[in-house]
Amino acid sequence: MNSNMEKPYVVGIDIGGTNTVFGIVDARGTIVASSSIKTGAYAQVEEYVDEVCKNLLPLIVANGGVDKVKGIGIGAPNGNFYSGTIEFAPNLPWKGVIPLAAMFEERLGIPTALTNDANAAAIGEMTYGAARGMKDFIMITLGTGVGSGIVINGQLVYGHDGFAGELGHVIVRRDGRMCGCGRKGCLETYCSATGVTRSAREFLTSSTEPSLLRAIPAESITSKDVYDAAVKGDKLALDIFEFTGQVLGEALADFIAFSSPEAIVLFGGLAKSGEYIFKPIQKAIDENILTIYKGKTKLLMSELKDADAAVLGASALGWEIK
Amino acid sequence: MNSNMEKPYVVGIDIGGTNTVFGIVDARGTIVASSSIKTGAYAQVEEYVDEVCKNLLPLIVANGGVDKVKGIGIGAPNGNFYSGTIEFAPNLPWKGVIPLAAMFEERLGIPTALTNDANAAAIGEMTYGAARGMKDFIMITLGTGVGSGIVINGQLVYGHDGFAGELGHVIVRRDGRMCGCGRKGCLETYCSATGVTRSAREFLTSSTEPSLLRAIPAESITSKDVYDAAVKGDKLALDIFEFTGQVLGEALADFIAFSSPEAIVLFGGLAKSGEYIFKPIQKAIDENILTIYKGKTKLLMSELKDADAAVLGASALGWEIK
Numbered sequence: 001m002n003s004n005m006e007k008p009y010v011v012g013i014d015i016g017g018t019n020t021v022f023g024i025v026d027a028r029g030t031i032v033a034s035s036s037i038k039t040g041a042y043a044q045v046e047e048y049v050d051e052v053c054k055n056l057l058p059l060i061v062a063n064g065g066v067d068k069v070k071g072i073g074i075g076a077p078n079g080n081f082y083s084g085t086i087e088f089a090p091n092l093p094w095k096g097v098i099p100l101a102a103m104f105e106e107r108l109g110i111p112t113a114l115t116n117d118a119n120a121a122a123i124g125e126m127t128y129g130a131a132r133g134m135k136d137f138i139m140i141t142l143g144t145g146v147g148s149g150i151v152i153n154g155q156l157v158y159g160h161d162g163f164a165g166e167l168g169h170v171i172v173r174r175d176g177r178m179c180g181c182g183r184k185g186c187l188e189t190y191c192s193a194t195g196v197t198r199s200a201r202e203f204l205t206s207s208t209e210p211s212l213l214r215a216i217p218a219e220s221i222t223s224k225d226v227y228d229a230a231v232k233g234d235k236l237a238l239d240i241f242e243f244t245g246q247v248l249g250e251a252l253a254d255f256i257a258f259s260s261p262e263a264i265v266l267f268g269g270l271a272k273s274g275e276y277i278f279k280p281i282q283k284a285i286d287e288n289i290l291t292i293y294k295g296k297t298k299l300l301m302s303e304l305k306d307a308d309a310a311v312l313g314a315s316a317l318g319w320e321i322k
Numbered sequence: 323m324n325s326n327m328e329k330p331y332v333v334g335i336d337i338g339g340t341n342t343v344f345g346i347v348d349a350r351g352t353i354v355a356s357s358s359i360k361t362g363a364y365a366q367v368e369e370y371v372d373e374v375c376k377n378l379l380p381l382i383v384a385n386g387g388v389d390k391v392k393g394i395g396i397g398a399p400n401g402n403f404y405s406g407t408i409e410f411a412p413n414l415p416w417k418g419v420i421p422l423a424a425m426f427e428e429r430l431g432i433p434t435a436l437t438n439d440a441n442a443a444a445i446g447e448m449t450y451g452a453a454r455g456m457k458d459f460i461m462i463t464l465g466t467g468v469g470s471g472i473v474i475n476g477q478l479v480y481g482h483d484g485f486a487g488e489l490g491h492v493i494v495r496r497d498g499r500m501c502g503c504g505r506k507g508c509l510e511t512y513c514s515a516t517g518v519t520r521s522a523r524e525f526l527t528s529s530t531e532p533s534l535l536r537a538i539p540a541e542s543i544t545s546k547d548v549y550d551a552a553v554k555g556d557k558l559a560l561d562i563f564e565f566t567g568q569v570l571g572e573a574l575a576d577f578i579a580f581s582s583p584e585a586i587v588l589f590g591g592l593a594k595s596g597e598y599i600f601k602p603i604q605k606a607i608d609e610n611i612l613t614i615y616k617g618k619t620k621l622l623m624s625e626l627k628d629a630d631a632a633v634l635g636a637s638a639l640g641w642e643i644k
Contacts, residue, residue: 136482150580152474152481159474159582160458161618166579169612171572181612250493257488258472258580260481290491290503296483 007070009063011110012315013052014117015039015076017091020048022056024063025315029128031308033059045094049103057108072104072112073317075120075310080162084114111321117141117310119156119165121267121302122149123320124313129303130265137263138255139302140167140248142270145180146188146195152259168192172251190247193269196223199240211236223270230276241276248277249284256285256293267302267309274301329392331385333432334637335374336439337361337398339413342370344378346385347637351450353630355381367416371425379430394426394434395639397442397632402484406436433643439463439632441478441487443589443624444471445642446635452587452625459585460577461624462489462570464592467502468510468517474581490514494573512569515591518545521562533558545592552598563598570599571606578607578615589624589631596623 009032013022016039023034035055042048060066078089084101086092101114115123122139125131131139135154141147146168150157157164168188169181176185177198189195200213200221212229213221213236229237252264270277282299304312331354335344338361345356357377364370382388400411406423408414423436437445444461447453453461457476463469468490472479479486490510491503498507499520511517522535522543534551535543535558551559574586592599604621626634 134482136486152479153477155475157474157581160456160584161582161615163614164458164580164582166612166614170576170579171610174572183610183612250496254492255580257492258486258577259479260483260486262482288493288505290488290505292485292488293483 007068009069010315010318011056011060011069011072012120012311012313012318013056013072013074013104014120014310014314015074015086015092016117016310017077020052021311022052023311023315024059024069025312025318027319029312031311032063034311035059040093043093045098045100045103048094049100049107053104053107060108066108066110069110069318071318071321072108072110073120073123073314073320074100074104074112074114075117075314075317076100076114077117079114079116079119081113081115081119081156081158082162084112086114113317113321115156115158115317116147117313118147119149119158120313120317121147121304121309122151122265122313123156123316124304124309125265125267125302126151127316127319128312130300131263134262136259136261137265138167138252138259138261139265139267140252142192142266142268144193146192150259151261167251167255170251170254172247187248187251191244191251191270193223196226196240196244196270197221199243200226200237203236203240203243207236209236213237227273227276230273238276241273242280244270245277245280246284249281250288252281252299253285253288253290253293256297257290260293261297263298263300265300265302267304271301329390331391332637332640333378333382333391333394334442334633334635334640335378335394335396335426336442336632336636337396337408337414338439338632339399342374343633344374345633345637346381346391347634347640349641351634353633354385356633357381362415365415367420367422367425370416371422371429375426375429382430388430388432391432391640393640393643394430394432395442395445395636395642396422396426396434396436397439397636397639398422398436399439401436401438401441403435403437403441403478403480404484406434408436435639435643437478437480437639438469439635440469441471441480442635442639443469443626443631444473444587444635445478445638446626446631447587447589447624448473449638449641450626450634452622453585456584458581458583459587460489460581460583461587461589462574464514464588464590466514466516468514472581473583489573489577492573492576494569509570509573513566513573513592515545518548518562518566518592519543521565522548522559525558525562525565529558531558535559549595549598552595560598563595564602566592567599567602568606571603572610574603574621575607575610575612575615578619579612582615583619585620585622587622587624589626593623 139149148167173185177189179186343358461471470489495507499511501508
């Protein structure tokens with residue numbers, strides 16, 4: 001606690017394919033200052049780091065200077081915690097292995113750690129959110145894809161190479177839907193926002209049931225459309241959620257057999273569909289779980305506010321730096 | 323190291339449904355003395371503990387007395403590390419929750435820890451075997467059933483309730499083979515010794531291919547028979563190993579996405595089928611693994627001698643007691 005008194009802030013940098021958002025965060029999870037730049041506008045990673053620093057440094061100075069910052073945490077696609085590098089990230093402009101943590105550390109003189117976005121979300125949830133005080137939980141992020149961060153014995157699981165926890169690519173249906181990773185039947189082909197829209201198209205084709213969704217051109221249906229239809233009691237939309245929740249619940253029952261977590265925390269747009277998705281997930285967990293685990297693992301919704309979650313998650317890593 | 327000098331031994335007690343084997347083990351993994359009793363002969367657990375102590379104490383005394391023993395480790399079915407209890411073990415004579423670690427600790431005055439047999443095997447492998455020096459690996463025990471022990475960041479994964487790591491009950495085929503746990507399609511219905519014999523019966527029924535196995539009454543075929551036939555080049559037996567290895571390899575590819583281990587260590591009768599089983603496992607891992615993990619996780623055979631493995635594994639837990 002002493003070091004937090006002396007250094008009351010951390011910096012969180014969330015690197016997305018479109019935007020990079022960064023902010024200064026205190027120990028209670030309040031973002032005291034933040035800003036953002038366009039990630040894609042910088043073909044050279046040096047220019048990019050310069051631009052982040054140019055925008056970030058004034059915020060740091062306004063809050064007491066670099067001496068008040070305990071650490072910088074970065075959440076980035078394909079981020080490797082051990083090496084502090086981004087490795088072959090398909091949606092970022094810089095190719096190969098980028099030593100991003102070292103670059104920021106050098107520019108700003110503040111210890112910097114880096115991990116992937118789902119791991120950052122898990123640390124954020126443990127530090128400021130629904131998993132406060134928990135030593136064993138699994139974070140599942142339901143976005144365009146499905147990500148995960150696994151915490152065991154109070155530590156994030158990085159594995160021997162820094163890349164553990166790709167539960168979105170556990171295969172849930174052998175020879176199932178084609179996945180962007182080149183394999184078939186991955187969890188994220190069913191339970192991401194994209195997965196829900198694929199299900200919508202399948203369900204609309206394979207049945208003749210009337211549905212509000214039939215008014216929307218098949219190719220432009222979003223998971224939000226499915227949610228809106230479900231809220232209006234649309235049977236087909238409810239069936240889509242039922243199916244999505246079942247596939248996810250079956251997978252979660254298997255994940256529980258791995259690490260027997262106290263809770264599974266769901267984050268992201270789909271998680272906000274509330275009971276429409278939580279009920280079928282819980283039902284599928286209950287029906288598929290080994291007796292020894294029955295009724296023990298809580299299914300929770302993230303408590304981090306959407307707009308802040310990415311920066312908070314990344315920033316939480318800043319507290320962990322030894 | 324100092325405390326090992328003062329207390330150079332640990333005691334391992336392996337509790338099986340038939341026999342209980344116990345021994346005194348030194349820091350290099352040499353069993354300096356051992357003995358056994360019949361587990362099933364004692365309807366009351368108090369009698370059982372008395373009998374183990376009556377046989378164990380002379381061995382301890384002959385090796386310098388209780389002051390030379392750092393700890394006792396017990397491997398037992400349904401063992402819970404946190405509480406030191408055996409809970410509702412179907413194959414043991416004592417029902418309900420049995421505080422076995424406390425009972426031994428009280429009788430002998432030596433700190434005692436307890437875990438399930440597969441976890442004990444993992445700690446044994448990390449202390450004396452193929453996983454020496456590794457901080458991240460998964461132990462898979464292929465016996466009558468399939469068990470597992472998961473090590474992450476150098477620590478055994480117990481989960482929030484002490485029961486983590488039941489990978490034998492991850493569902494690998496939805497609506498697949500009926501499992502003893504009451505569910506369908508668990509890994510152990512395919513990849514245990516029992517699973518291999520089930521496969522043998524299925525393969526013999528579904529094809530008319532000549533096979534050495536047809537000379538054996540279907541109900542009495544063992545996994546050893548399948549191995550013996552495979553060694554003689556029997557096509558059907560080789561197909562059975564191919565199938566078993568494929569199912570296991572597919573499952574291992576998913577386990578790697580969880581904890582990205584440095585190695586997976588296979589233990590038990592089936593693992594000793596060598597290339598017949600390792601080749602198809604490795605092939606299925608390679609074909610099913612996410613690109614990011616490709617070629618990184620070693621597939622190893624246990625280095626613990628069969629006869630000693632259970633006692634060594636349990637004993638290794640004795641070193642871990644704080």
